[in-house]
Amino acid sequence: MPDHDVLIVGAGPVGMLLACLLRQDGVNVAILERRVDADARTRAIGIHRPGLDALDAAGLGQAVRAEALVLDGGDVVSRGRTLASLTFSEDRPVLVLPQHRTDALLRRRLEELPGGGILEGRTVTGLRDAGDEVTVVADGPEAPTRQTAGMVVVADGVHSPLRASLGIRWRRRPGSGAYAMADIDDAEAGRRATLFCEPGGLVESFPLPGGRRRWVVRTDAPGMDGTVTADRFRHAIETRTGVRPRLAPGEDPTSFTVAQHAARSFVRGRIVLLGDAAHETSPIGGQGMNLGWLDAVRLAAEILSTRPGRMPELAGWDRRARRSAGAAQRRSLFYMAMGAPVPPAAARARESLIRTLGARPLRRATAGLITMRGL
Numbered sequence: 001m002p003d004h005d006v007l008i009v010g011a012g013p014v015g016m017l018l019a020c021l022l023r024q025d026g027v028n029v030a031i032l033e034r035r036v037d038a039d040a041r042t043r044a045i046g047i048h049r050p051g052l053d054a055l056d057a058a059g060l061g062q063a064v065r066a067e068a069l070v071l072d073g074g075d076v077v078s079r080g081r082t083l084a085s086l087t088f089s090e091d092r093p094v095l096v097l098p099q100h101r102t103d104a105l106l107r108r109r110l111e112e113l114p115g116g117g118i119l120e121g122r123t124v125t126g127l128r129d130a131g132d133e134v135t136v137v138a139d140g141p142e143a144p145t146r147q148t149a150g151m152v153v154v155a156d157g158v159h160s161p162l163r164a165s166l167g168i169r170w171r172r173r174p175g176s177g178a179y180a181m182a183d184i185d186d187a188e189a190g191r192r193a194t195l196f197c198e199p200g201g202l203v204e205s206f207p208l209p210g211g212r213r214r215w216v217v218r219t220d221a222p223g224m225d226g227t228v229t230a231d232r233f234r235h236a237i238e239t240r241t242g243v244r245p246r247l248a249p250g251e252d253p254t255s256f257t258v259a260q261h262a263a264r265s266f267v268r269g270r271i272v273l274l275g276d277a278a279h280e281t282s283p284i285g286g287q288g289m290n291l292g293w294l295d296a297v298r299l300a301a302e303i304l305s306t307r308p309g310r311m312p313e314l315a316g317w318d319r320r321a322r323r324s325a326g327a328a329q330r331r332s333l334f335y336m337a338m339g340a341p342v343p344p345a346a347a348r349a350r351e352s353l354i355r356t357l358g359a360r361p362l363r364r365a366t367a368g369l370i371t372m373r374g375l
């Protein structure tokens with residue numbers, strides 16, 4: 001008899017959501033996390049319909065709604081002209097909440113459920129699948145520990161050394177770019193996003209709860225060589241859009257590069273990859289965390305519909321999750337292309353395409369794509 005029905009490696013938003021879904025239905029789940037403190041980085045902010053459904057299923061949709069800002073919609077602008085304006089309908093809302101707050105609410109929910117909280121300060125260093133159970137070795141605050149589980153879910157993030165140790169290939173998918181972002185105070189942040197698809201490169205501006213705004217700037221663009229300082233960041237926004245954001249001391253931009261990958265298979269025997277460990281999706285479009293949650297909901301359903309102690313048959317889940325990841329990555333690739341630096345002739349062609357997608361006959365379908373319909 002293994003120590004746990006399911007052992008999850010990694011208490012990011014995806015691992016925690018799966019743990020909540022299983023625990024509330026009585027599954028014996030342990031969750032091991034190498035960190036000893038919460039992850040304070042602000043990464044994801046956008047929660048789409050599938051993500052909200054997942055949070056509702058895990059019993060924390062109301063807590064998230066109470067803190068999040070509901071986006072009214074967004075405008076796409078280029079060279080001073082509004083090309084498209086979208087409004088999100090009530091049945092497909094977009095909520096905005098910084099990831100560290102979402103993580104905190106997930107953590108609180110997990111602590112409310114029977115089975116205890118997260119086992120922190122445990123870095124999983126080895127997995128051995130013996131066919132009938134998996135042995136998990138972790139470095140801990142004292143001696144290394146060894147536990148067994150009927151099934152192990154590896155949700156240890158995009159760099160996942162465990163994925164590599166399982167010999168699962170990590171395949172590059174099209175789509176890359178370099179960006180910088182800063183979350184800054186803005187008393188007039190409002191409830192609409194603006195995407196500036198400028199010839200000089202993308203600038204995005206999203207309202208955040210609490211009178212703040214996130215600015216994102218494409219930095220692999222002419223005139224942006226070298227380190228992205230606050231001055232260069234502000235200058236890029238101003239020259240591309242005419243807006244001069246006020247960055248207070250300490251609100252320095254953070255740079256990040258974007259790539260897209262997917263594991264060749266998300267299942268290996270009794271071990272399953274989940275979240276960013278399974279697929280890396282560009283943050284442009286804000287889908288990675290939502291996609292991980294969607295996979296987690298479907299995985300929980302497979303586990304819960306299988307007799308306790310039995311390994312669920314996951315070939316169908318694996319195929320569907322890989323298909324969803326491929327579709328999300330193609331959408332992100334398109335969003336990144338809409339904000340790539342381009343010469344004037346290409347900018348004109350791009351502007352007509354955006355106008356067409358934002359025109360009345362296609363507007364609803366476009367809003368559906370942006371809010372992750374069909375994944």
Ligand SMILES: Cc1cc2nc3c(=O)[nH]c(=O)nc-3n(C[C@H](O)[C@H](O)[C@H](O)COP(=O)(O)OP(=O)(O)OC[C@H]3O[C@@H](n4cnc5c(N)ncnc54)[C@H](O)[C@@H]3O)c2cc1C
Pocket residue numbers: 009010011012013014015032033034035039042043044045046047099122123124125155156157158181256274275276277283285286287288289290291292
């Ligand atoms: C700038 C930016 C903006 C983004 N915006 C959005 C957005 O708006 N919407 C959206 O849906 N997504 C967005 N994303 C993507 C989102 O942040 C990720 O998809 C999400 O964090 C993935 O969650 P995860 O739980 O799979 O992995 P992670 O959040 O990376 O968590 C993995 C956890 O595993 C732990 N761990 C690692 N190795 C081990 C080990 N060996 N043993 C134990 N624990 C281990 C780590 O400490 C970590 O806590 C954005 C990403 C970035 C960078």
